[in-house]
Amino acid sequence: MTTDKKTETNLNRRQFLTNASRGACLLGLGGALGALASRAKSDDMVWQLDPYKCIACGNCATYCVLEQSAVKCVHSYAMCGYCELCTGFFEPEPPALNTGAENQLCPTGAIKRTYVEDPYYEYTIDEPLCIGCGKCVKGCNAFGNGSLFLQVRHDRCLNCNECSIAAACPSQAYTRVPASQPYLLKGKDTTA
Amino acid sequence: MIRRVTLPTLIICLLLAAVSLAVERFPPPDFEGGHELPLTTVPAPRADLYEYLDAAVLLAALSLGAWLVLKKRSRRGIFLLMLFSLAYFGLWRKGCVCSIGAIQNVALSLFDSHYVPPLTVIAFFLLPLFFTVFFGRIFCAGVCPLGTIQDLFLLRPLKVPLWLEQALGLLGYLYLGTAVLFAATGSAFIICQYDPFVAFFRLSGSLNMLILGICFLVICMFIGRAYCRFLCPYGVLLRFFSRVSKYHASITPDECIQCRLCEEACPFNAIEKPAQPPASQNRRQGKRLLIFLLVLLPVLTLSSGWLTSKASPAFARMHADVRLADRIWQEENGQAEGTTDASDAFRATGQPAAELYQTAQILQQTFYRGSWALGIFLGLVIGLKLIQLAVRRHKTEYQANRMTCVSCGRCFAYCPRERVRRKELETKHTEHGS
Structure with missing residues (x-):
């Protein structure tokens, strides 16, 4: 029972870390998009x-x-x-x-x-x-x-x-x- | 000896003076017969519209790829998408600008305010990354023309030992780091210069590039997607994003029954076997190793930064201005005989050499800082790789490694659960088997 609980919290923690890093990645990409698009020209x-x-x-x-x-x-x-x-x-x-x-x-x-x-x-x-x-x-x-x-x-x-x-x-x-x-x-x- | 040197120099000086004064030595005539001057033709470049079309096709291909991998789970569909991408992004669009090369445009635009990236370049750089955060490396699976041409040539995959795979995988980071350094300083776009497959897409190119491309294709017959796995700098970014992807291709549609049928399915070494947690004795040893590696990390990072900074003069010579300043200095100080096209052209501009030396010096300082950054990046990568290898995860099923899996979908058909899903096998049998 305790091991089950332990793996569950482990999984939760890993899940949380993954979600957090995904959020960070998206934030980074969004930042890059903003920084690039604000300066970009539509002209090739x-x-x-x-x-x-x-x-x-x-x-x-x-x-x-x-x-x-x-x-x-x-x-x-x-x-x-x-x-x-x-x-x-x-x-x-x-x-x-x-x-x-x-x-x-x-x-x-x-x-x-x-x-x-x-x-x-x-x-x-x-x-x-x-x-x-x-x-x-x-x-x-x-x-x-x-x-x-x-x-x-x-x-x-x-x-x-x-x-x-x-x-x-x-x-x-x-x-x-x-x-x-x-x-x-x-x-x-x-x-x- | 003196005569021999001075005579050509005199002629060159006269020629250069003539070039700089090349304005209407012969006044344009007034024709009595009323002859009309022809007009200079200026054929227009490819319309912007096509660029937007390319970006739209990229978006559509990525969406279709994500659906094929995650929902439809169809290798055949991905294969067809691969053929389409090779035809459209490779042969029709001639491979430029691709997402891999766009790294350099982005790096240049971040460090050089004069360079403004076109919207399509930004789309090609960011769209695959966004898709990877959600769906894994769909771009590699069926959209990237460089990936697809290698995938199509895969004939008889050989198993690369894991240690070699891990070691060679570091080359991509080195390639990415140096490419960003050279692009950010405005020296060169090395990813484009050494793109092994673009000669096939253009159906023309220099002999060296063609030989390099053929070598790669021959290697790719036996070592699946060698460029993607060991060199691709964009793949480094995609691996990083794919690791945290929201959805990702999985070998089995529902549950792993540990039948081991998929074990050899992946030609790219991306399937991870179940691993038992190490025994407590090993665990203590592992902990000690981990602490050692954590202490090693800053040492490795700093020493790698210092070492790489030593190479900065060599790196700086990738910039044309530094090379030119070197050459001019050598010529002025009698260390080099004769002149080159570049030094002649520079002298013809009348710019003082001191100005050029100053530009070169500033560039060398930039390269020194850049080399430190590159070294720190590489040290970090190696250190973190070691730490990653030292941490053993407890796994219970056969899984695709989210970083190295390119979502090609080859393993789907190996899984009996998938056969059940497709109703090719009856559920009864597998239940009996398990």
């Missing part, structure tokens, strides 16, 4: 790179978890000088100023050069071909207006919790930005 965050910090090192092409990087070259046409000798398009000291593959800087020929009027040429990016290596960006920044720059393209980006490119970026150009303003563009905003 996405990754983007600041083109003014970018040094076009080429990591964007190789470190993305996607087979073909989510980063692509973007052109701010209003900044472009429409040069005939575009240092973003041509190799340094090209054999000829035409669209021959041996003259082009882009390894995949993703930049299209079209004649507009004398002496201006327009350069457009064929996005499916672009691998985001930033070779053209480097060339354009070095001797041109810097109108070519890299951006994370959000139709492709998987929005990983930690961006693999961001972790490998030597100039720490990657930041989380609000999904409502997912691009950090150069020049005047002339977006579609």
Whole structure:
């Protein structure tokens, strides 16, 4: 009889402790919810790179978890000088100023050069071909207006919790930005 | 020698100067023909709506899981839920943000006021925990895509010895502690970097991650849910909450008849056998051991904190700023030859090195405090584990260990009482048997 009573009180005590710790857990979770939700934003965050910090090192092409990087070259046409000798398009000291593959800087020929009027040429990016290596960006920044720059393209980006490119970026150009303003563009905003 | 060093440096300096001055060397033309400039395209990210849909699906899956485990007691139902979760949270949603990784977002938001966590991240972090307090590890059972992929690959489970199981179980705490340290200091999200299965969900990834993932899956064929049991940092939290859960999956639907049929049913070592209370001689010894361990606890905690704080310089190098400051210092003092992309980029910003050194120093101090905290946490965990092992509970029936049981429901079918409940066996037989 006494042992029965003893086990019963033991059980009761254990039950009480369990209930109390459950209450504490719930209280903790509630506190966490309150602390987090009071600061949370309904807007999701996405990754983007600041083109003014970018040094076009080429990591964007190789470190993305996607087979073909989510980063692509973007052109701010209003900044472009429409040069005939575009240092973003041509190799340094090209054999000829035409669209021959041996003259082009882009390894995949993703930049299209079209004649507009004398002496201006327009350069457009064929996005499916672009691998985001930033070779053209480097060339354009070095001797041109810097109108070519890299951006994370959000139709492709998987929005990983930690961006693999961001972790490998030597100039720490990657930041989380609000999904409502997912691009950090150069020049005047002339977006579609 | 001097020439060789200075010439590239000169070129780099010129290039960097050019980069910083890259503004309209060639003024944009006024076209006579009225050529219209094309517009820069800005494709939008996935709509927020989908994020809320994900959170709603998570809530629905958790509710369904709780019903399947506790009310319906159906392994088949849980299996189907597992397939759905793998397809939805894994393949369709590409595995990000998952509850395991969300630990880091929460840690970062608690320590860095600039980082604001999105609502969905909070939902993914808190919902499974709330469910666990009430229903046990339902999330592990059929909702977590990492758990389900391992569960599906389980082929021939080998029994892990209990001592090894207990020892390896401590790895999860280590993983959780270091992940929180690195996330809170804004250094890295190591849980995401070393997520072994996310490459399968994305169907792409680096070769190293793919090899790691395949290794894990091969291990999981023989050691059930190896990642969940020994590494998962979120599992550590879930174990803690599951221990006090209000309702929990039980092997038998009503009473244990000690038939021992379920003894080998669990591939995850989560079924506890009945244990007799120790004899009084042993009891006295046990008490002495317990007192010894209680005295050991603060010693263990402090020494572990001190030891871990010694590793803080190594930890601090996980932060990009500390690495950069190191590199710049080495270059300035002639200890390193040449420059790296990172040091070039830093010099191009024109920020004085002294500022960077100061930032790095503050970070190192933060890491020193963080390492102490990590060490104290680990010491506490080890000490409490020892105490837990020293306390022997008197148990009369076969029970699922509430901490390690993932509520997968495999053991249900082994229980004859369950067969009676399902009316597959007649009551008469079992009554006769018992």
